[in-house]
Each structure stands twice: as structure tokens, then as C-alpha cells.
Amino acid sequence: MTSKEAVEKFVKDGQLVGFGGFTHGIPFAIAHEMIRHKKKHLAICKETPDLVVDQLLAAGCVDKLMFSWAGNPGVGSLHAFRRAVEQLVPHPLATEEYTHFITGARYLAGASGLPFMPVTTAVLASDLARHSNVFKTIDCPFTGKKICLVKAINPDLAVIHAQRSDREGNTQMWGIVGSNREIAMASEHVIVSVEEIVDSELVRRDPNRTVIPGFHVDAVVEEPWGAHPSYSQGYYDRDNQYYMDYEKNTRTQEEHEKFLEEWVFNISDRKEYLKHLGRERMSSLKTKTYYSAPVDYGYFG
């Protein structure tokens, strides 16, 4: 399946979409396809919206954002996010704001088939407690001490990028895995893009690396460099220059639309995107190899 087909088939206006990737493996290729398809009224949950959600915001695809840290990592602000919240541009944005821990716990509850997850009461000492309706405080039935409960989150759709999977969607990831497993298992449908589709045999030779089982994956798309400008551990480095250029070139809605024209709308698919990125820049982002040693699982035939 191509990204285009996956988005046409599984992304619907008004859905709640959980986006995977924590600095590492952010599914830009699928998101750009969603922008080109002019998806509307999406609710998006992503602990760190990063540039990916900022671009969806600037394109007017999003009505609601659930998040815990909305910045350009290591660089500065997310300008579309700030425009939406400070100036209601391009339209008002409903927000639900948590801490990282609470976002993680909400996904874990959703992925575990539970209505809530208990978490520390630390958040009660913060002003966030006055602006959130996603947690309640109860007396613990075992200790009698106060404890917070946070509500499960179950997205309609999970969008994940990983290093590799087989054709059945048995998805493997290494490096920073973030909440990818929890987001996928909490969601009704799952789209995965990968750097490469590999033989099932390769997946089965290293089953501990699997984060999502294929039986729960609706679409798997082979999309090399599908996480650029974020990175894919062992495949290519983070394009820090893109993150810095974004800071300078998206300060107004007008500039932002120009940026989207260049990187999303004037481009038909990821192949063209990579042409636009250019060989030179791509080779500067290629990383030197640094292999792990194989482990012995034992053979019982």
C-alpha cells in the first residue's frame, strides 16, 4: 500500500488520531499526505506535537490538540501552535494539556483495556490541576491515601513510523520507542510507515524488537526517509538545519503557507520530497554504522 492509499482508506475527517514518535521516528510522510488530502476537524493527541502537528495546524486540519510539551525541540516555539492559541489563527484550537507522565498513563490505560490509570498526586501541586478534566482524585482503597486517576485515551487511528516490519505489519523498532506500542494498542486502527519492509524470517529471528503485532496493523507502507526531518535510528540523522529553518521561516501564517507549498503541496509523494531534499543533504544525514552484536535465542528444531 502507498501512503496515499493508506490515508485515503483509513483517515477520516473528525477522527481522534494518536501520533507516534518522540523526537525519533515522527511519521512526517503520512502527515504530509493527510495535509495534501485536506483532512479536516481532526483531534490530535501527541505528547510532543513537534513540527509534524504544527504543520497540520498551519494547514487548518486540526480542531483539537491534546499535548504535554509543544515546542520546537532544542530550537524554540511552534509558531502555528502559538498563533492558534494566542491569535486564533487560522481558526480557534481547543486544547487539552497534560504532563508527559499523564499522557503516557492515559495511553497505557487505553492500551490495557482499562478506563483509567492511577498516577502520583504531584500534578495537584501545579496550576495544571485547575485546567484539566482528565483526572480525578480518590482515596486509595488499599492505603487510604489520595491518588489521582487519569482517563484512558483510545484514538480512532494510530499513525506510527518505525525502522522495519514484514508485510503483515509485525513492526520492529529500536532506539527511542516513546509511546509507540501504547498508542498503537490503544487505537482502533493503525497505519505504520517503515524504512523498509523485510522478510518475516528476519522479524522472527529477533522477536524482542517487535513493538506492534501485525494482526493489529491495518496498513503498512514502505516509506524510506518517511520520518525526515526527524530521524530513524541507524538509517539517518535528525535534520537539525530543517528544524532551525522552520523556526525562522514560519513566523506568520503567510510564511507558513509558503513553507507548506514548498515542502508539502508542490510535492506529490515522498519520492519527490526526497528529490527536493537533494542527494547532498541526504548523504550528509546518513549515519556511520554501529551494529549491535547478535544474541542467541537458541534453536529447538
Place this chain on the structure above:
Amino acid sequence: MVAAASRELKDHETVFVGIGIPQLGALLAQRTHAPHLTLIYESGVVGTQPQRLPLSIGDPTLVSGTYGIFNFYETFSMLLQRGFIDVGFVGGAQVDKYGNINSTVIGDYDKPKVRLPGSGGGCEIAGLSKRIVIITPHEKRRMVAKVDFITSPGFLEGSNTRAQFNLGGGPSAVITTMGVLRFDEQTKEMRLDSYHPGLSLEQVRQNTGWDLKASPNVKETEPPTAEEVRILREELDPQGIFLKKAVS
């Protein structure tokens, strides 16, 4: 500033670090007096010894050669909530006299003048680490009497108000571009412990948003050693990416 931050860390401790000056301070400590320091990032990387200067908390160089990687939920539950973090190295847009940190909004929450990124891991790191060290530029607009929004709890309204929320720990030091500040044991109000070389108590007071008191034995901050300066400039941040933000 970076050297002062690094001196807050002891060997064999675990430290939850953010990018920028906090990370430089922790990496400097690891290369000087605290070789067994475990650096933990909210991306789940545990025990990193990065091969180049990481530019974000999820930089791939943090992964290659680290001794463990936790997923997102596990990082905050099994490392932080379980009580394994000795020190949280945190920053924010505003810090007030009780060490509360704002990284959420300037102005009103519902109609913010400036929308900042938000808590991230900050709220629970400040709430649950055994102690926190706050690292911030020292300006009047940042060092305020009362923050616009408490994102990460310090001593709240002073005295025992933090304990009422069943939180231990709390801020033990604030390292700024002008000095090192610590907290009065009774009132939990921040006071100047030392001013960096070349500055005076009066200059620090002029750049603080409340009537800053000084500790009875306020002194000059011990300057960085030649070796610390060499490690920072030659090994850790040769391009001066973060060092240029740290005066002295």
C-alpha cells in the same frame, strides 16, 4: 554557571536532565568529579555517554552506547514515580522566590500573552525527584516574585506548603547567569548564596523581581577551574552552541 551546576551533582547519583546548560553541567560532572553519574533523559535514555553534543532530548547520539532505553510511560513511572531519581535539573521561563517554575504561559492561561511549551516532564520531575536544581538566565522578567502559572512545583507558598501536597524534595539550588541561590530552611524563600566572579550582591539584587535577601555568609562563586573550562570548550561544546548562553 555550567561549572556551578555540575558541582551540585555527586558521584553515583541519577540525574534527570534537559537540553542546554543542564545537560552541559551533567556532562561536565561526568567527566570530572562524578564519573558514575547516570544521566537520564525524558526520552527514556538511561546512562548515556554521548559521542557528540546532543541537540535535543531525543538526539540519536544519546542512544548509541547508552546502557538502557525505557519506553515513555516506564521512564516516568518506574524511574521517577518509583523514586529512583536523585536530582532533577530543570529550567523554565519564570522562576519565583519559592522556586516554583512556569513553562506554560505568560499572562492568563485562557488568553495568554505568550504561550510557552508547557510541562513536558517538568511537573513530575520537580514534584518527585529527591531534589531539584533550577538553571535559568538571571533577568528581572524571569526571576519574579510570583510566577504567572505554576507548571512545576517548588516550595509553592513557602514554609510547609509543599509538604501539604505530600511531596518531599524540592529545589535545593538555583543556578543563574549571575549567581547561586539557595533556600531558607524555615521560610523556604530563595536567597543569594554566591555571586559569580566580577559581579556584586547589589547587581544581582537589581536584576531580581523581588527584594532578594542574601545568606549571612554570601560570597563570590568559586570560578571554574582551567580543566573545567578546557573540557567545556574543547570536548563538550566546541562550537559554543550552549556555552554562549552561559555567562561565566
